Amino acid sequence: MSVSVLTTGGTIASLPSPDGDVRVAVHGAELVPGQAVRVHEVMLAHSFNLTRADVLRLARRILAELEDPAVEGVVVTHGTDTMEETAYLLDLVLPPASTVVLTGAQRHASAPDADGPRNLADALRVAADPRARGMGAVITMGGQIHAARYATKAHTLALEAFASPGQGPVGLVRGTHVDVRRPPARPxxxxxxxxxxxxxxxxxxPVFLDADGVQIAACRAAGARGLVVQALGTGNPTPGVLRELETCLREGIAVLVTSRCAQGPATPVYGAGGGADLAKAGAVFAGSLNAPKARLLLMAALAAEPHPAKALDRLRPHLGQYL
Structure with missing residues (x-):
């Protein structure tokens, strides 16, 4: 049995350029010298430059690797900026028994305190550990294992860059020991x-003090089939946002409501123009699922079920764990 490593770039594969900025420069095989693993360079890019097409190409390559009975897990090296979104999309499409571990770095490859080598070593251990079977997509960095469904980048520079607000990590890596505390539920x-x-x-x-909803009107004019609202508190709009969202809902645009708060669920509590009125108009509340992941979930649901109502029904099972 073996582990495959798919590389995509990111800080873990970056070096300072002559003019001082950091750029991707380290090719896949150079990241794992001397390791008995299969390495495939899928792309070499900063994650802030990735597109949906890039992530779908990565997903197809991962599924192809997992079809090989000799492969017990896949490690993906990835930039941290959009790692949580890639991990979540992968988690939505991975087979039930699969394990894919994403990792990266907060320091470039030549930094004195480069964290990439340790993170990659930890990820390889997790991917090869039998207790990690069926965990789906996880992020392993800073000695912590985070489920894709809850992980978010919580700090721009700290080595322990990721957190799972309200949940905590699903496991830890201590030296050569992998401790899986509670495998994540996966609908x-x-x-x-x-x-x-x-x-x-x-x-x-986003919703903010006195927001008038002009962004929503622009999205509707641009042909949006769905909107994810980063609402106030438990999921409350401003009057201007509520008016625009009611128009969207009447026109058949699917609306998911998230909270801009770091912790706690979006849930329809308040009337008099609050989230309860949004729910009555047909918006669906996403609990504690954050906006970037809610967007991917709604995109996937609309791809599978083009009718907005059917798409919302398709995604509801994925929201139960966030309520």
Whole structure:
């Protein structure tokens, strides 16, 4: 049995350029010298430059690797900026018994305190550990294992960059020992073949003091088929945002409501223009699922079920664990 390593770039594969900025420069095989693993360079890019097409290409390559009975797990090296989104999309399409471990670095490869080598070694241990079977996609960095469904980048520079607000890590790596505390629950996902190119436009709209909803009108004009709202508190809009969202819902645009708070669920509590009125208009509340992941979930649901109501029904099982 073996572990495959798929590399995509990111800080773990970056070095300072002559003018001082940091750029991806280290090719896949150079990241794991002397390791008895299969290494495939899928791309060499900063994660802030990745597209949906890139992530879907990565997903197809991972599924191809997992079809090999000799492969017990896959490690993906990835930039940390969008790692949580890639991990979540992978988690939505991975087979039930699969294990994919994403890792990266907060320091470039030549930094005196480079964290990439340790993170990669930890990820390889997790991917090869029988207790990690069926965990789906996880992020391993800073000695912690985070489920893709809860992980978020919580610090721009700290070595322990990821957290799972309200949940905590599902495991730890201590030296050579992998401690899986509680495998994450995984509802039935989507088949990658259902998703096509994820072409449905879904936009994220923030809510803030006195927001008038002009961004929502612009998204509607741009052809959005779905909207994810980063609402106030438990999921409350402003009057202007509520008016625009009610128009969207009447026109058949699917709306998911998240909270801009770092912890706690979006849930319809308040009337008089609050989240309860959004729910009555047909918006669906996403609990503690954050906006970037809610966007991917809605995109996947709209790809699988083009009718908005059916798409919302398709994604509801994925929201239960966040309520």
């Amino acid at each position: 039935d996902g989507f088949r990658l073949t259902e998703l096509g190119d994820l072409e449905a436009r879904v936009d994220i709209v």
